[in-house]
Amino acid sequence: MKTEAFVFDAYGTLYDVQSVSKITCEKFPRHGELITQVWRLKQLEYTWLRSLMNSYRSFWDITEESLIYTLDAVGVESDAATRAQIMDKYLHLDPHPDCHSALDALAGVPLAILSNGNQGILDTLVENTGLDRKLEATISVDKVGIFKPHAAAYELVEERLNVKPENVVFVSSNAFDACAAKNFGFRVAWIERVTRKAMNREVDEAEHVGPSTMFKLLRMQMEDLGMEPDYRLTSLNELVALR
Amino acid sequence: MKTEAFVFDAYGTLYDVQSVSKITCEKFPRHGELITQVWRLKQLEYTWLRSLMNSYRSFWDITEESLIYTLDAVGVESDAATRAQIMDKYLHLDPHPDCHSALDALAGVPLAILSNGNQGILDTLVENTGLDRKLEATISVDKVGIFKPHAAAYELVEERLNVKPENVVFVSSNAFDACAAKNFGFRVAWIERVTRKAMNREVDEAEHVGPSTMFKLLRMQMEDLGMEPDYRLTSLNELVALR
Structure with a gap:
């Protein structure tokens, strides 16, 4: 592929x-x-x-x-x-530490964002953080008026980039997004920023499970939806092997 | 009305x-x-x-x-x-303490459930807890294959009970459900089981905000979706005033 x-x-x-x-x-x-x-x-x-x-x-x-x-x-x-x-x-969100280096390593292959953000705030964020020079397109779901994980959001990729889903590697650290993208037909790399082992250990060692641990429990673990991403990576820097 | x-x-x-x-x-x-x-x-x-x-x-x-x-x-x-x-x-879920008395006080007006639960588990639950003798219908979204807050779920009420939405009082303690039901066209009573004041006090007095408080913060407060229920009640027993 x-x-x-x-x-x-x-x-x-x-x-x-x-x-x-x-x-x-x-x-x-x-x-x-x-x-x-x-x-x-x-x-x-x-x-x-x-x-x-x-x-x-x-x-x-x-x-x-x-x-x-x-x-x-x-x-x-x-x-x-x-x-x-x-x-x-x-x-002005901070890019993850692996963001710039990973995009640099993929230069030559078309790179794009597909986001829930509306076009204006995405364009501003991308420009404020210097990603505009690295991306071919910043695609917003705003155009279809419905958010991920609805298929209409993912359809925008082919429409805008003119590439078939099976030839796209879709990258997300949001587990629901990775599952839905897989369900839609992309090849999917899930960035596992908190491994299951680390999650279990955090709960085990917590004297009190607070808001940050609750967030990780709810949103940073692979979903049980029967939709498995193709690749589980722990850093964006590992994407270079898929180019 | x-x-x-x-x-x-x-x-x-x-x-x-x-x-x-x-x-x-x-x-x-x-x-x-x-x-x-x-x-x-x-x-x-x-x-x-x-x-x-x-x-x-x-x-x-x-x-x-x-x-x-x-x-x-x-x-x-x-x-x-x-x-x-x-x-x-x-x-075998426990009925809330106000459940039986509230339904008894409303006897004479048709009473029904509209739930995400599938028909089999709802019927079993309703029978196990003696609500079957008090309800005219137990309506499951299973028939339309989509969950609340999608409109197709709420449409089942008119289809089954043959009453117009504006003549129905829809009762929920789930804020998203109350908002969506209002948006759909029902008259809506939201059961505010944790008042805003009690919520604020719980957070203020908590040494550590734990899972139970997180749940209340996320799911037991009125949503800011611009869809206001008609009635805010603190107990199902107050519904009798709306019959």
């Missing part, structure tokens, strides 16, 4: 969504970590719920809705300016 | 899904509470993901998939017999 393109998920895969914790901890020292985890969990929930209810809103709007939900539920006061400063981090 | 029927969500609304913790804590003393919460969170996630991926499986199957996921991620060994004993609790 020829690899005609590598297509990457953005949030969690190329970009570290946990990097918002710097600003949430600065603004809310007592509850920064809790806010970071509930926010991210709820943000994805809202993409699924709105997709199922046929009531799409942009990822930016959902990110704000889920932030407001989180701050209210946790019970901290916030004003619009504070929330705007927190939201702004989504335009 | 005439109330021609009360339609209830089952899991979490009439039945206490947290009542599985008795058996999970018995089987896994160190991690029973964690398993209970991750399992329920993942179970609902799977209903949403499978609905979006067009890869429906029955709620019973999803309940088992999500249990296996949870036990593996937490890192406890289990055999099929142990899992079967845990799963069996879904056929």
